[in-house]
Amino acid sequence: MRGKGIFPKSLLAKLIYWIFASMSDIKTTTIDQLGEFGLIDHLTRRFKLSNPTSSKGIGDDAAVIRPNGKQVIVSTDLLVEGVHFDLMYTPLRHLGYKAIVVNLSDIYAMNATPKQVTVSIAISSRFTVEAMDEIYEGIFHACQVYGVDLVGGDTTSSLKGLVISVTAIGEADEDKIVYRNGAKEGNLVCVTGDLGAAYLGLQILEREKRLFLEDPQIQPELDDQKYLVGRQLKPEARREIIEYFNDINLKPTAMMDLSDGLSSDMLHICSQSGVGCELHESRIPISEDAYDQALKFNMDPITCALNGGEDYELLFTIESEDETKIASHPYISVIGQITAKEEGSVLLTKGGNKHRLTAQGWKHF
C-alpha cells in the first residue's frame, strides 16, 4: 500500500535505506573541517590489514603486496554519479558496498580470490564527512564480508558529483585462472543464480523516483520488492561458487561475470573463444519476483534476463563430462551449449524458433 507522509526530496534514498537497515543519527561536518589528510585518517582508521599477503596498506606512497608464488589479478572500475548510480534513490552505504562488490566479482570471474582493494573518491563540497562515513561504512562492510583489505586510495574534491574508482587485487595459482577465450564446441553453458532481477529493481527505483518527484508526499512502496531492489542496490559477488569449484576440483573452460547482460556477455565469450552457442529460453533462470514484476511492467521476462545488466552472476562453460559435478548445485543452471562458430550465437525459444543473440547491454555513451 502506498501511504502518505512528509518526505523532503533529499530523503528518498534515506527512506530506501531505512527499509534495509537501521538509521544512524544525522550530524553534519564539512570536509574542510578535517582537511584531506584528516579525512583519510578519519575514514580509514577502522580498516586493519587481515590478509598475510597485505604487507603495507594505507599511509605510504604505495601499498605492498606479498604474492607468495601466486599470480596477481587486477581489475578496476569507475563509478560516476548520474551515469552508474542516482543518489536520489541509492543509499550511500549501499553504494560503497556495491562499488567494492562489482570489482570483486571481476576477480572471482577469473577463478581467483580477491585480497586487496584500493578506493579513490572524488566528491563535491555538498558532501559532508557524515556522507563520506556512510560510503566507507559500506566499503568496510564489503571488505569484512569478502575478506579483503583496503590498502590504498585517493580522496579529492570534484567540481560536481561523486566519482568512485575501485581497483581490486586478487590471487590465483597460474593453472587455475579461467579466461574468456577457452570455450570449446560441445561445452555446456552455465549461469549462477537468476537473471534480470537487478534490472527490474532499477525500473522500480526509477518509477519511485518519478512518483516522488511528482508528489513528495507519497511514501515509496518497496516493502514487498526487497528482493528486486536489493539485487540492484546491494548485489553480491559469487564467492561461494569459486570456492565450490575449488572444492569439487572443477575448472570452467571460460568464465566472466554478468555485468552487461547475458546476451552481450555470452557474445564476448563466443567471440573471444571463436565459437558459437545455443541457449535455451526455457532453461534461463528467472526468479518468481522478477517474472511477476516484468509482466506488471508489460515487459518480456526473458528480455529482462537477456539484456538487463548488473546481475553479477557468473557465466561459464564446462566440459560436458563435468555436468554431473554441478548437476546437484542449487544455484547453477545449465542453459545451453557451445557450438561451432559458423552456427552463430542463438537463443532457442520455447516455441522452437531460433533468435540471434544481440549485444544490447548497457550503453554509457
Next chain:
Amino acid sequence: MRGKGIFPKSLLAKLIYWIFASMSDIKTTTIDQLGEFGLIDHLTRRFKLSNPTSSKGIGDDAAVIRPNGKQVIVSTDLLVEGVHFDLMYTPLRHLGYKAIVVNLSDIYAMNATPKQVTVSIAISSRFTVEAMDEIYEGIFHACQVYGVDLVGGDTTSSLKGLVISVTAIGEADEDKIVYRNGAKEGNLVCVTGDLGAAYLGLQILEREKRLFLEDPQIQPELDDQKYLVGRQLKPEARREIIEYFNDINLKPTAMMDLSDGLSSDMLHICSQSGVGCELHESRIPISEDAYDQALKFNMDPITCALNGGEDYELLFTIESEDETKIASHPYISVIGQITAKEEGSVLLTKGGNKHRLTAQGWKHF
C-alpha cells in the same frame, strides 16, 4: 614578446601544445559512433604487452600479473578536471602523460620499478574520439618511456568534465622497499633535481589564462618559459635515480616523492619516522628560471620551493656514511639532517634564524 593573433578561446591549450610538439590534423568523431567496446578497442589497439610479468592485459574481466617472487607495489590516483587540471591550458596529450607519470613516481618512491598501469577515464559527451586519442597518445608515450604495460581500465561517460583514475603496479625485492618511516637521527636529508618550478609554471599558465580571457587576441608569451611550464604540464618521474641507487647499492632509510611540497612531505617523513629535521635554506635547489620568475611575481623563491607542489622529485634520507656515494651525483642535493623528535622540524635560514616547517601543500578541499 606578446604578439597579436586570432585565437578562439578553446585554442589556448592547443597553442601551448604547439609550443611543445607538432600539431595533428583536426577531425571530429563522436564517441557514440564507436560505442563503448569500440572505443576501448580503438584506444588500446597500439598497446602491446612488453614486460614478461604482464601475463594478461586488456580484454578479460581482470589483468593477470606474474610476480616471479617479487613484492607487488600498488599506487592509485584520481585526477579531476577543474581540481587537478584546467583544460583551458592543459593539452590533452600532456595530461595523459602526466596522469601516468605521477603514479609511476609513487612506485619509484618505494624504491620499486613500475611494470603495469590501469587507466579508467570518465568523459562528458563534449569530448570527441580525437580528444580521447590525444589523451591516449600521451598515455602511450609515457608507457613507452617508462617501460610499463597498460593492462586494464574502464571507459565511461560523465555528466560533466573529465576524470582520470590511474593505478600503477610495480615490483621490488622485499629487502629493497623503502618506506616513509625509516628516517633515523643523524641521517642526511636529500632531494633530487630542483624545487618550485612546477608551481611557478602553474602561476605562468594561470596568468596566461587570465590575459587570454580578458583579450583572446593576445598570443601567449611562453617560449622563454618552456622549463617552468614544462615542469607543470609534463613532469617526469625519477626512474634514473632508483636505477642509480641499485647500481651503487644504496638503500635510503626513508623516501617519498614530492607532490604536496617539500615542507608538507618532509613533515610526513618526520611524523612517520618519529624524528625531527633541520633543513638549510641555502642548500635547497632552485633553478635559475624558477628563482627569476619568483622574483618577477614578487614571490619568495624559497617559499615556492617549500610549498609549491607537483615537482615529483624524490625526497629521501640516507645514513651519513653513505654521503660519499651520492656526493658526485649532479641531481642529488643534501639539504639537511634528521634530528631528535623534540627538536622539531625546522628550516635554518640564510640569516641564521630557525623557522618551523608547516604543511601548506595542496589543499583540494
